[in-house]
Amino acid sequence: MPLALDIALGHLKRRKRQTLVSVLGVALGVGFFIGMTSLMRGFQTYFVQQVIDVAPHVVMKDEFRRPDLQPVELAFAGGAVEVRGVKPRDTVRGIREAGAKLAAIEAMPGVAVAPMLRGPALLRYGARDTSVSIGGIDPERERRVTNIEKDMTEGRLEDLRSTANGVIVGIGVAQRLGAKVGDTVTAISPAGVTQPFRIVGIIATGVTAIDASEAYVLLRLAQVLLDRPNVINSLRIRLDDVREAEPLARRLESVFRYRTESWEESNRNILGLFVIQNAIMYSVVGAILLVAAFGIYNIISTVVHEKARDIAILKSLGFRAADIQRIFVLEGAIVGVAGAIAGWGVGIGLIEALAQVRFDQVGPVIQGRSGFLLAREWWPYLAGAVFALVAATVAAFIPARRASRLNPVEIVRGAA
Amino acid sequence: MSTILRAEGVTRVLPGPQPVTLVRDIDFALSPGEFVAVTGPSGSGKSSLLYLLGLLDRPTEGRISIEGRDTAAMSENELAATRLARLGFVFQFHFLLPEFTTLDNLLIPMRRLGRWDEAEREDRARALLASLGMDEAAGKLPEQLSGGMRQRAAIARALANDPALLLADEPTGNLDTRNARTVFDIFERLVADEHRSVIVVTHDQEQAARAPRQVRLVDGRIVHDSARD
Known part of the structure; x- marks a missing residue:
């Protein structure tokens, strides 16, 4: 064993209780970092996975990010031009030449696309009614783009085609209407069109907002109901590689001009919340490790103070200032390493304890799960250990440097 | 005769609002195998001189050379x-860890x-302890040793790297007469048998008298050096 390490271990063994407290401080910091990271990442990963699984990765909408420029603005770009009182043209909303765009996108490798016309409607069953968002879909394409088929608890997606005027409703919608598969409901659109539909399926995504407000019919039936023949108002895209969503959205928008959002853009608010959530979590854990680092600083300072005579004798024996500094920095590093290893144990224990927690009294929280969603990843263990080691070494560095600068003559005189 | 240690015009002043001169204008030369006792009243600069000669401190003026090498540079x-x-x-104090x-x-x-491999080191260390009658102390912690044994262990540690010069600052200050005598016996043997040089700073006149060369300091100056006077 290297001499400096031997002496450093000797010092720490001599002060078992203080060493143990310092190690425990680091261990708690690392352990909580691992546990909290698992908890946060578990939920965030689940959420992102849900978003990626349930929703399309890219959506092209029948709107534009910026209004068209007026001819005078185009002619004098950058000039002091202000146009007032512009009356927008009365155009039919929808994606123009949607078929061509659909074909162009479909031709791209690793891309599936489905058209949709979505609009509001009222569903009535007997004396009960509820407003829904009706989505007109192409079942064949839809199943390649969303999880609608997996989310169906009753009926099949093909039934939309095989049944005249079939409709699939969210489980919340069915409950509100008191209707079940096989029942016929009446749909009334804002255009004044009234049409009977037979419920052929029920979906339960686990997201209340969707289950309580959405219904799906064939695209052509939605076009009739909403009185928008041959119109679609969104193209929904799913990718083999979800990381390509943002670049593809930007590319499609630059080519077709229609507002095209990736799943990241659509969920930017929530993803932003995750960033804040993570910042809070890492700040709290960082504070724990900071306190632990102060503990290490304290113990090494005390050791330096107590070991002044030893430092003097080591210097008189021929140890250099760098040798002395190395001994005390090593002491900090040893506490850091021991704390990190113990912290791994605390982290594993914490995760296992959190995994046992059940919220039985409030029922299933997320998709039938009644406990925490925990991510089990290796990187928090590495990151926690590196942070602990760095914090411990830095905390030890200051007293170590002071130790290396001690004048042996002054100490020996003081001792005599 | 060659010199192992030479001090020429060495002065050490502690800086401060009121500078304190610890030693002044010291000329001193030590030959291999010489045993010197440095005596003098408290505050005469004995220990300060020892720290300067032992390269733990640097002189304000003058120069010190070890085995012909100037230490100033x-x-x-x-x-x-x-x-x-x-x-x-x-x-x-023994200052054993x-x-x-x-x-x-x-x-x-x-x-x-x-300089030595692990086995050689251990053999040397055990031999050193044996030569000082401390075979049984090898595995004991310092707190398990008597005062005399601790000081002998400290002497053994000082000799571990086979030094040419041993410097001792009041090595018998905490010992009884019997142990003090033993320590000086060891010094005598190191000089006589191993031809090492020894400088001992001491208040103990009886033990100091055993050294062939006597140096006396008063107010930071050498007032008597038996090698010259």
């Missing part, structure tokens, strides 16, 4: 290397020097 690391390989220190056994305390300077 040496870096702190070079001074440390010289102390490690050529000098041995014994203080009034309390976490380590007596044997391990002896091994520390040897491990730092790195």
Whole structure:
């Protein structure tokens, strides 16, 4: 064993209780970092996975990010031009030449696309009614783009085609209407069109907002109901590689001009919340490790103070200032390493304890799960250990440097 | 005769609002195998001179050379290397590292020097302890040793790297007469049998008288050096 390490271990063994407290401080910091990271990442990963699984990765909408420029603005770009009182043209909303765009996108490798016309409607069953968002879909394409088929608890997606005027409703919608598969409901659109539909399926995504407000019919039936023949108002895209969503959205928008959002853009608010959530979590854990680092600083300072005579004798024996500094920095590093290893144990224990927690009294929280969603990843263990080691070494560095600068003559005189 | 240590016009002043002169205008030369006792009243600068000669402190004026090498131009690391390989220190307190056994305390300077392999180091350390009658102390912690044994262990540690010069600062200050005598017996033997040089700062006139050369300091000056007077 290297001499400096031997002496450093000797010092720490001599002060078992203080060493143990310092190690425990680091261990708690690392352990909580691992546990909290698992908890946060578990939920965030689940959420992102849900978003990626349930929703399309890219959506092209029948709107534009910026209004068209007026001819005078185009002619004098950058000039002091202000146009007032512009009356927008009365155009039919929808994606123009949607078929061509659909074909162009479909031709791209690793891309599936489905058209949709979505609009509001009222569903009535007997004396009960509820407003829904009706989505007109192409079942064949839809199943390649969303999880609608997996989310169906009753009926099949093909039934939309095989049944005249079939409709699939969210489980919340069915409950509100008191209707079940096989029942016929009446749909009334804002255009004044009234049409009977037979419920052929029920979906339960686990997201209340969707289950309580959405219904799906064939695209052509939605076009009739909403009185928008041959119109679609969104193209929904799913990718083999979800990381390509943002670049593809930007590319499609630059080519077709229609507002095209990736799943990241659509969920930017929530993803932003995750960033804040993570910042809070890492700040709290960082504070724990900071306190632990102060503990290490304290113990090494005390050791330096107590070991002044030893430092003097080591210097008189021929140890250099760098040798002395190395001994005390090593002491900090040893506490850091021991704390990190113990912290791994605390982290594993914490995760296992959190995994046992059940919220039985409030029922299933997320998709039938009644406990925490925990991510089990290796990187928090590495990151926690590196942070602990760095914090411990830095905390030890200051007293170590002071130790290396001690004048042996002054100490020996003081001792005599 | 060659000199192992030479001090020429050495003065040490502690800086401050009222500077304090610890030693002034010291001329001193030491030959191999010489045994010198430095005496003088308290505050006469005995220990300060020893720290200067032992390269733990630097003179304000004058120069000190070890085995012909001027130490003024040496870096702190070079001074440390010289102390490690050529000098041995014994203080009034033993300063053994309390976490380590007596044997391990002896091994520390040897491990730092790195001149011998592990087996050689241990053989040397055990032989040193045996030569000082401390075979049984090898595995004991300093706190398990008597005062006299601790000081002998400290002498053994000072000799671990086979130094040419041993410097002792009041090595018998905390010992009874019997143990003080034993320590000086060891010094005599180191000079006579191993031809090492020894400088001892002491208040103990009876033991000091055993050294062939006597140096007396008063107010930081050498007022008597039996080698010259």
